[in-house]
Amino acid sequence: MELLSEDQQLIADSATGFLRAGHSIAAFRALRETGDTANIAILPELAKMGWMGIVVPEELGGIGLGYRAAGLIAEELGRNLTVSPFVSSAILAGTALSTSNSQAQKIWAPKVAAGEAVLALALDETAKHRPDRVVTKVTGEADGLKLNGRKTYVVDGGFADRLVVTAKRGDDLCLLLVDPLAAGVTLTSQVMLDSRNAATVVLEDVAVRDADILAQGQAAERALAKTLAAGRAVAATEQLGIAKAAADQTYDYLRTRKQFGVHIGQLQALQHRAAELYCELAQVSSLIAAALNALDSDSADVETLTRAAKAKMARVGQQATEEGVQMHGGIGMTDEMDLGLFMKRDRALAEFLGDAGHHTEWLLRQRGI
């Protein structure tokens, strides 16, 4: 039902064609078999289509098509369960780099856009997302700066070339680039429930140069706010693709599975649950599109819309995957079906960058209650 521009329609079509052809769920299963959580082979292909620089402006080596276009890609990535550093590097790092103005930006933004480097955001310090409670610290002066702290749920951190780390320098927020191979960095790469990568990172007296600082103070606050807003909206869009795929498989099953001599889709109890899921998917699609459009136009309701989209999608994603399993019965619980894969990826994305409760709490606070 969405009205797309010509450029956006082109992106949507190429995302569908490219991902369904070579990077479908079968490809995901093959990666899982071999324990490959990075799928680094896809990177040059994504870069060639411009996707790794989709939100990076042209003067920094990207194609600057924006977030609505990025969402069209993310939705297909979700639908196909394609493993890629699109959200971590193209969207989160891409936004952080594009919104901060520093020497590091000029070096790394083109590399990200060209797929020559993968950057991962090292933000969370606790099991729940609390971006404004940063304990990681930068101390010392000039070229004797030291970084200390601990980061968790660093998505794609296990194979990233640089980490974008949030830290405090006095009262100032800092965004800085850290080489995971540098002295004092202990990175533990982990396989998560969705067969993707996330790392924990311990930072002990890691030497930092001024040139590693992407942004500091208010500039860092602004860059981080936009980065998180973008990440929320695009992650929610990936979830939307997953939820729609789960729902489509479920509707198909209702049309074909027979019990009691009838198609189970003739049973009203199931029809109504399917229709309700459909309604929820329709309205959350609109909300997500609105959030992405708000990012593109830098409008005043970016925070509200991206948070509402993330919170709402967490609930609808859960509904889609749980209803999917339930309406499939026993076979829904098997690894052979895709539903479980959808459910696991959906759960990871629901937690990533803040769950429904986190963003609902923000909204309540913002409304003065």
Added chain:
Amino acid sequence: MDIDTFRSETRAWLEANCPAEMRTPMGEDDICWGGRTFEFRSPAQKQWLKVMAAKGWTVPAWPKAYGGGGLTGDEQKVLTEEMHRINARPPLQSFGIWMLGPALLQFGTEAQKRHYLPQIARGEIRWCQGYSEPCAGSDLAGLQTKGVDTGVHFEVTGQKIWTSYADQADWIFCLVRTEPDERKHTGISFLLFDMQSDGVSTKPIKLISGASPFCETFFDAVKVPKDQIVGERGQGWTIAKYLLTHEREMIGASDSALFAKSDLAEDAVSAIGLDETGRLDDPMLRADLGQFLIDEICFDAHLEMTGAYMRAGHELGARSAELKYLGTELNKRRQSLRVAAGGSDDLVWEGTANDAGQVAKDWLRSKANTIEGGTSEVMLSILSKAVLKLPG
């Protein structure tokens, strides 16, 4: 005209022509329904209708030839935005605008359009909807009111029920079985007639909110001239369903002034207060409010997208059921939260303290939302078949 010029001219015109009294929040009693017997609440209300109707802006999307504004989709959006900007009230609301008009535009003859549509646009004739019968609710096509062809007339006999504002309406659009030998869905015709015709009577029914907005409506050999049929004989069901999609869009969008607009969060804070951490001093209600607010933002975004889609020239069709289902279920939650936030203060039924129990009355009224225009269950059934193509 380019859209920016249209905006500035519209803004200036509204500034000059919208009376100050028509820029204040309104309640159900302030709705201008129009019609032969309508009593305007103020000279300003009458004036506002007059000037808006003269521009065709009571029905901005309709062609000018039929009393409309002939505005493009973008212009309609600008007009709505500019009216919201100054809190201008809708000059006219009616079943003619929401329901009959779109059906006539689609299925009426040229003569019917030229006759009936301008009367609706100017608020001269108020219409009611004769669909439901005591034995035909969700199963509407099972209706039994009959129309017998006597050569010059259809002679209509039977009973309708839940006919909103039948006692105040001038004309009725009515579903009547004219082809008794045809099957259920193909034996129905869509007739228009004057409520002052001989043989029409109404009996108001009292609602749980205390108001009596709807009626039982009886027809005893009412003579309806044969040119007052819309479409062909036996085509009534198709027209009826088309009209329902527009009714459902309207109910779903809660586009009417049936419910007072108020800020739930603010209402809750002023009624309950904050705790020492600055949160609403009622954690469970606060959590419910949180979920509601997220859903409200979501549905508003959906309405916005859907509006853009329709302004681009698409019809929603069966998807009107999706708006109706989501919008009405959400409004029920909204009204429940409002009454919960007010506590016992909002339970006072008579007196001036709380606007004579308006919140409680709205709460009760909202329960009808998921019934009128087709129940939520029926909406889900429509979607499962028409959109999801699940087996019947």
